Amino acid sequence: MILADFHTHTNYCDGKNTPEEMVLGAIERGMEAIGFTEHSYTPFDSRYCLTQEKTKQYIEDVRGLQQKYADRIKIYCGLELDSYAPIPAAGTFDFYIGSVHYVKFGEDYVVMDEGNDNLRRGAELHCGGDIYCIAEAYFERVVEAVRRCDAAIVGHFDVISKFQELDPIFDENHPRYKAAWRKTLDALIPMNKVFEVNVGAISRGKRTTPYPSSPILQEIWERGGKLLLTGDTHQKENLCFQFEHWAEEIGKMGIELRDYTVMF
Ligand SMILES: [Zn+2]
Numbered sequence: 001m002i003l004a005d006f007h008t009h010t011n012y013c014d015g016k017n018t019p020e021e022m023v024l025g026a027i028e029r030g031m032e033a034i035g036f037t038e039h040s041y042t043p044f045d046s047r048y049c050l051t052q053e054k055t056k057q058y059i060e061d062v063r064g065l066q067q068k069y070a071d072r073i074k075i076y077c078g079l080e081l082d083s084y085a086p087i088p089a090a091g092t093f094d095f096y097i098g099s100v101h102y103v104k105f106g107e108d109y110v111v112m113d114e115g116n117d118n119l120r121r122g123a124e125l126h127c128g129g130d131i132y133c134i135a136e137a138y139f140e141r142v143v144e145a146v147r148r149c150d151a152a153i154v155g156h157f158d159v160i161s162k163f164q165e166l167d168p169i170f171d172e173n174h175p176r177y178k179a180a181w182r183k184t185l186d187a188l189i190p191m192n193k194v195f196e197v198n199v200g201a202i203s204r205g206k207r208t209t210p211y212p213s214s215p216i217l218q219e220i221w222e223r224g225g226k227l228l229l230t231g232d233t234h235q236k237e238n239l240c241f242q243f244e245h246w247a248e249e250i251g252k253m254g255i256e257l258r259d260y261t262v263m264f
């Protein structure tokens, strides 16, 4: 198994380690490659994202490490680009993860991945209490997140389900929920993108399985989508977190995972 992690965060945002500590951790973990994907500058919510100034430093830092460690590990300078963030100039980054963290209703950004009370509030305020309307708006936005920047990786496809184990808020078998994600797959599959199988919520104790959920995984696979394990890693100890285990588990579903070289 080629070990590589293409969803990683550092202390430029909400991660614990410097990029160099992450690179050293990656070498120690036996990884062939690491992709840095810091949170894009997102002007309407500065809590976890790069500032414009830090974006420049981040790029310089990672580019420097690419040279310094060129003979030991492949390093890619990427960005997790939020669907409402400004798109950087072409050529600035090696690749993007296109991610939805908010859905905008009027001027209100409803946060998708910080607890289900945000979803409840959004549903009350904008959808007359209908939670499936939030899910439909979320999945519609996922298409835009990928299309607008030609992202290499579809970020945490069903992150809206992040807290389902701790605080169930909708029925994932509901026909409207299924129809919403299927419609998004209809748009994304022909775009030939890589879907991440993200274990970040497991390493942070929020879930016991990766997202996408297994019915979605199965369908992506059956429709010819490419699947790649990622860590959404916020500290060096969690690089390629349980990748061997999850590769085996997903293999038992008859699903074959790809490695990072599929992107380059
Ligand atoms: Zn994200």
Ligand SMILES: [Zn+2]
Pocket (backbone or CB within 6 Å): 007, 009, 080, 232
């Ligand atoms: Zn992330």
